[in-house]
Amino acid sequence: MNDPAIDTAALPQDGLEHRLHPLSWLFVLLAHLWQFIPALVLLLFAGRGDRNDLYGLIAVIVLVVLSLAQYFTYRYRLRSDAIVVRSGWLHRSVREIPYARIHNVNLHQSLLHRLVGVAEVRLESAGGIKPEAQMRVLRLDQAEALEALVRQRGHAAGGDAPQADALEAPPLLAMSNGEVLRLGLISNRGMLVVAAAAGALAQAGDNVFGMLVERWGKAVFGWFTGFAGEHAHDSPVAIGLAVASMVVVALVLVRLLSVLLAFLQYHGFTLREDDARIRVERGLLARYRSSAKRRRIQSWSLHEGVLHRWFKRRSLRVQTASGQRGEGAQRSLKELAPIATPAECDALIRHFLPEAGWDALAWQPLHRHAWWRIAVPGLLLVLVGTAALAWHVGATGLLALALLPLQLWRAHRIADACGHACNDRLVAWRTGWLSKRWSFAEIGKIQAVRLAQSPLDRRLGMASLLLDTAGASAFGAPLYLRQLPADVARDLSARLVAQLARRRV
Numbered sequence: 249m250n251d252p253a254i255d256t257a258a259l260p261q262d263g264l265e266h267r268l269h270p271l272s273w274l275f276v277l278l279a280h281l282w283q284f285i286p287a288l289v290l291l292l293f294a295g296r297g298d299r300n301d302l303y304g305l306i307a308v309i310v311l312v313v314l315s316l317a318q319y320f321t322y323r324y325r326l327r328s329d330a331i332v333v334r335s336g337w338l339h340r341s342v343r344e345i346p347y348a349r350i351h352n353v354n355l356h357q358s359l360l361h362r363l364v365g366v367a368e369v370r371l372e373s374a375g376g377i378k379p380e381a382q383m384r385v386l387r388l389d390q391a392e393a394l395e396a397l398v399r400q401r402g403h404a405a406g407g408d409a410p411q412a413d414a415l416e417a418p419p420l421l422a423m424s425n426g427e428v429l430r431l432g433l434i435s436n437r438g439m440l441v442v443a444a445a446a447g448a449l450a451q452a453g454d455n456v457f458g459m460l461v462e463r464w465g466k467a468v469f470g471w472f473t474g475f476a477g478e479h480a481h482d483s484p485v486a487i488g489l490a491v492a493s494m495v496v497v498a499l500v501l502v503r504l505l506s507v508l509l510a511f512l513q514y515h516g517f518t519l520r521e522d523d524a525r526i527r528v529e530r531g532l533l534a535r536y537r538s539s540a541k542r543r544r545i546q547s548w549s550l551h552e553g554v555l556h557r558w559f560k561r562r563s564l565r566v567q568t569a570s571g572q573r574g575e576g577a578q579r580s581l582k583e584l585a586p587i588a589t590p591a592e593c594d595a596l597i598r599h600f601l602p603e604a605g606w607d608a609l610a611w612q613p614l615h616r617h618a619w620w621r622i623a624v625p626g627l628l629l630v631l632v633g634t635a636a637l638a639w640h641v642g643a644t645g646l647l648a649l650a651l652l653p654l655q656l657w658r659a660h661r662i663a664d665a666c667g668h669a670c671n672d673r674l675v676a677w678r679t680g681w682l683s684k685r686w687s688f689a690e691i692g693k694i695q696a697v698r699l700a701q702s703p704l705d706r707r708l709g710m711a712s713l714l715l716d717t718a719g720a721s722a723f724g725a726p727l728y729l730r731q732l733p734a735d736v737a738r739d740l741s742a743r744l745v746a747q748l749a750r751r752r753v
Contacts, residue, residue: 258389265323273319347401355537367391423517431587432507434555538581544569546717547689547726569718609669615710618731623659711737
């Protein structure tokens with residue numbers, strides 16, 4: 249997937265219907281089997297006897313038949329203005345996808361794809377929950393040629409002229425192995441695997457963790473037995489040392505696992521811009537290539553956690569005008585810089601948003617009582633927890649009230665770190681104290697402005713603004729400006745609505 253020159257002659261002739269790769273049915277079958285692995289395992293191992301084996305075999309045969317049927321009924325045709333996809337046997341569908349409406353093109357190669365020399369192609373439009381077309385699978389040269397064809401004809405439909413030397417341009421960002429190592433040390437991807445393993449152990453029914461601590465203590469501190477007696481490993485000191493050392497080893501293993509996952513996912517990460525399309529390629533065993541039109545970026549997010557600051561790094565993410573969810577969202581373009589220096593992140597922002605004034609934003613503080621609004625949830629949690637402890641352990645539980653000043657101090661720090669900014673091009677929000685985040689979007693990309701006030705907000709004279717873009721997730725607006733003075737929030741809302749009314753979508 250690294251060829252600098254892509255020959256569109258590898259594609260089938262325009263106007264004729266074509267099938268996918270002859271092994272397409274196998275990859276469809278593997279995808280189905282992956283989805284139904286829990287059900288198949290339950291059928292095969294939940295009971296005993298030949299009947300369960302027979303049911304499992306029938307299920308696999310049904311999936312094979314469905315995969316073959318999908319292969320024989322799936323056709324695609326290239327026209328000068330669109331791609332036409334025909335699929336289905338009993339329920340037939342014909343989908344026409346204009347090149348100008350294809351905003352994201354994603355190429356995926358697992359290890360098996362690379363061994364066979366094929367790739368999966370996903371064509372996405374703005375706001376679609378599913379890909380407009382998912383081609384499992386095409387020959388690698390055909391997949392790359394299709395990506396080039398979409399880019400060329402999409403430019404032609406939009407009246408743009410592609411740059412002849414775009415593919416020779418150096419990458420905007422290329423992550424070295426050292427940067428991938430830093431990303432693994434900073435990220436907590438290994439915790440997902442550990443949490444899944446802990447959940448599986450918890451379902452075992454036995455005291456697995458107690459047995460693990462006991463055996464670990466005997467293995468690590470066995471030397472202490474001959475020195476202090478036969479049962480020295482059962483002493484509170486030995487148990488405490490066993491637990492502490494096991495936690496340290498577990499943290500080291502989690503970091504090593506995070507580093508391994510980072511290399512698998514981000515090895516060879518490169519960010520390029522080809523003919524006004526942003527393209528990202530990454531992966532060690534499985535290779536991913538995602539591309540999207542530059543103008544389809546809707547909002548931006550810059551993150552700096554505690555470990556990021558230790559390594560003097562940040563991460564830069566974007567939301568594009570695509571409604572992909574689940575597996576499709578994982579493969580869509582969303583990370584411009586998984587890890588980079590602050591100077592590199594700022595340079596990328598200036599490159600993609602020239603003259604937006606990101607470096608010169610005038611940040612405005614929150615409402616002067618915002619710290620109180622931020623502290624309320626934590627204070628209520630401490631009070632409820634203290635009442636529960638006092639009910640169970642008596643007056644000793646009231647010591648938890650010592651957390652109240654800590655919550656108030658934390659709320660003050662958060663309120664001081666938050667702020668909003670707006671100029672003629674950008675609207676931005678910053679939040680966080682230990683873990684900092686900057687979210688911003690071009691005003692022209694905002695779709696709706698909503699002003700919200702809770703009863704407590706009205707009492708304190710503050711309000712919040714929710715700014716939606718075409719790339720907003722299902723869990724909320726990409727820009728949520730909280731605890732602003734009510735008059736400031738109303739003025740900013742009126743200003744944004746007036747600017748939106750004068751601009752084209």
